[in-house]
Amino acid sequence: MTQLETLAYVSQASRELTTGEVDGILADARKFNSENGISGVLFHCNGQFFQVIEGSPQAIALVFARIEEARAHGDIDILMRDEIEERNFAEWHMGFVSAPTSVVQELAQADWEAAMPVTRPSLRRSKGLSLATYHWSKWAAEANSTGV
Ligand SMILES: Cc1cc2nc3c(=O)[nH]c(=O)nc-3n(C[C@H](O)[C@H](O)[C@H](O)COP(=O)(O)O)c2cc1C
Numbered sequence: 001m002t003q004l005e006t007l008a009y010v011s012q013a014s015r016e017l018t019t020g021e022v023d024g025i026l027a028d029a030r031k032f033n034s035e036n037g038i039s040g041v042l043f044h045c046n047g048q049f050f051q052v053i054e055g056s057p058q059a060i061a062l063v064f065a066r067i068e069e070a071r072a073h074g075d076i077d078i079l080m081r082d083e084i085e086e087r088n089f090a091e092w093h094m095g096f097v098s099a100p101t102s103v104v105q106e107l108a109q110a111d112w113e114a115a116m117p118v119t120r121p122s123l124r125r126s127k128g129l130s131l132a133t134y135h136w137s138k139w140a141a142e143a144n145s146t147g148v
Pocket residue numbers: 025026028029030032033042049051053063066067069070071072073094
């Protein structure tokens with residue numbers, strides 16, 4: 001089976017970004033991600049980002065290097081970096097949601113330690129990751145989310 005890894009982080013915008021600037025980052029990210037088999041979601045609220053990326057360990061390393069270099073944000077705080085059995089956001093090369101600050105803060109403060117395997121590998125999903133998939137599915141159903 002192909003090895004899969006996921007990484008989640010929060011970061012602080014280095015300045016106030018216009019919608020056009022965020023759209024530009026997204027377009028650039030989606031192109032690179034689709035070429036490199038990366039899926040995931042990006043939440044943006046006033047001044048903060050929360051992102052989950054998933055893909056092969058090699059692709060994760062490449063994409064995360066790009067993310068770390070981006071001047072639009074800083075203070076990157078990795079919440080989780082772990083192997084996964086299957087993708088949680090398989091359909092999204094980078095789903096995007098403009099989220100309320102409270103949601104991003106809740107995600108940043110969640111428990112990101114993967115639970116011990118119980119009976120099925122999928123049960124290893126951490127509380128943080130479960131929360132991210134919950135918020136994503138909720139917001140994806142609404143009009144202010146976009147994804148490619
Ligand atoms: C919050 C955020 C998320 C990003 N996510 C991705 C991503 O998922 N994939 C990717 O290839 N690049 C990602 N990038 C990098 C951008 O696509 C782009 O390379 C970068 O913003 C250009 O930075 P520069 O203006 O510093 O040259 C991200 C950048 C930021 C700020």
